[in-house]
Amino acid sequence: MADKANVLLVGCGGIGTISALNLEIGGRATVTAVLRSNYDAVQAKGFHIRSVDHGLIENFRPTAIRNTVPDIKQEGTTPFKYIVCTTKNVPDVQPTLVDIIRPAVTPGYSNIVLIQNGLNIERPVIKAYPENVVLSGVSFCGSHEISPGEIVHEDDDELYIGAFRNPSLDATAEDAAAQDFVARYGAGGKCKPEYSPHVGFTRWRKLMYNACLNSICAATGLDTGRLQLADGALDGLVRPAMEEIRTAAKACGHDLPAELVELMIRLDPIPMYNPPSMLVDIRKRRYCEFEVIVGEPLKEGAARGVPMPTLRVIYNILKAFQWKLKEERGLVEIPAPKDFTNTANGTVTE
């Protein structure tokens, strides 16, 4: 009889809820889900899920739901074997993920699974939790929370799991943890996660979508369908950005095939008009993941002398968007405006 792993899942939106569902239906995990904005709704009536993989599921509830991260020591909770993080990763806004999960991490025991976008996301986690295995999850999964607790999962779940390397841990143990997580996640049979030890390759591959399509949709305000139709957006923005990612990936040792360019562009075929995650964030005036999705690849490229002019501009535009949102939310202050009609170059007399 298979054991059940005690799993904490932090961030139960579109992707997180489908992860919780896959883990629960396999019978090899008990999931405690930490919810924020949708806590009250899900507490009252569970999740309502309409899914290409699972069909219609009403009133789905993970084993436990909470609105805070459990404090293992204070609460005497059973330690978590896996801490699955499916929140957005926004390192430029406090508190960061590392701080959020701290009370739930058991050093040397909890495996931290980052099902998140972007590059170098493991660095602060490994630094903060040097005795814990950190796993990489790369998900291509069109799943959105359209209202609190209501999930529409309209595009097949592709999930690639592998271990981030921590030089002070045993690589065999890291890989075993990745394989164990894959087995538990896939046990229900509705999703076939893939064990993918080439984490760097897998993450750079996803950047072909995220650093290029996702970010350019965010900067232009166009969804993926319209981006394919708009005058010059593919040739002027998307394809140059993708070539920059390919060149930077190559400089980092990952050979992304040229065919990926067109494959990623057509991943959302017309007439599908999909607003990718950063565009949704910007439309909803929420912080977006531009630092890990665009900023980190740029740093890797810059460190290796790869020119990435397209992505540098896209990065700085998204940074300006984020700055403005921070100003709106009071995180940055600006000098009070002055009425220049009465000073400076002249005086207006009325």
Added chain:
Amino acid sequence: MADKANVLLVGCGGIGTISALNLEIGGRATVTAVLRSNYDAVQAKGFHIRSVDHGLIENFRPTAIRNTVPDIKQEGTTPFKYIVCTTKNVPDVQPTLVDIIRPAVTPGYSNIVLIQNGLNIERPVIKAYPENVVLSGVSFCGSHEISPGEIVHEDDDELYIGAFRNPSLDATAEDAAAQDFVARYGAGGKCKPEYSPHVGFTRWRKLMYNACLNSICAATGLDTGRLQLADGALDGLVRPAMEEIRTAAKACGHDLPAELVELMIRLDPIPMYNPPSMLVDIRKRRYCEFEVIVGEPLKEGAARGVPMPTLRVIYNILKAFQWKLKEERGLVEIPAPKDFTNTANGTVTE
């Protein structure tokens, strides 16, 4: 006694109204102004102007106001010596300026004055009216129409006038027309327009503001004050764009001094938060002048092998914004969306 020139002024917003005012108060021009969105308001109560140069002026009315361009032949109108165009220049949207002014142009007689932004704006005009002198007006003038007929002119009027060269006309006559227009415009003494025969230099110089600050404000959604305050916007976007303009200008024979970079950046000193024209257009969901302001300099640079990666991206982003607006207004059509929850990768059963 000085003669009065018969002037048609097309486009009576922030800049156009101040131009009409300067021409009328000098007593050397009678202005027929063509109004569109503000016609009813101005017909009823004239312009209400609050100006750094002119003070408060209530109920200003040019000699004549109309809501159509006069048809010289059909109406038997006195021919116009000057046709002053102060509309936006949006060559990618019909009808273009050349079509709009056609009924009012007297071949070989009317001097067409383009007080407009951007580069190569004279080309379609000279092509359409090869016998008419075409003058360049470059205006730095902070003047806005805040409601129909209500003008706030808060920043000093700097106007540079010179002749665009038409190889089939006499250069001396072109220059004389420019000087005559300067005399008439400055006759009231409130604005000192400058005769500036180096039209190319003057227009490239203004691009340091327009192609860089104006366009980057439009792309990021930040006004000029916030652009100076936001993380990395100056170093990541504005300064690289300005260096690209300087390099392209140099390749075209115009040596823009390095000091212009900081001078233009500080033209709107903090705490002035000025939304430049293209940002205003985008906020108001109006077409913007990205083709003449960014597209044309890019073409000039490209023709001379100047790399302009920053402006290329900014251009394509503004092009995407314009495309979306065209879609909203029904100028472009896209395939109807399809519900992918019921097809493609799987079927959702409910």
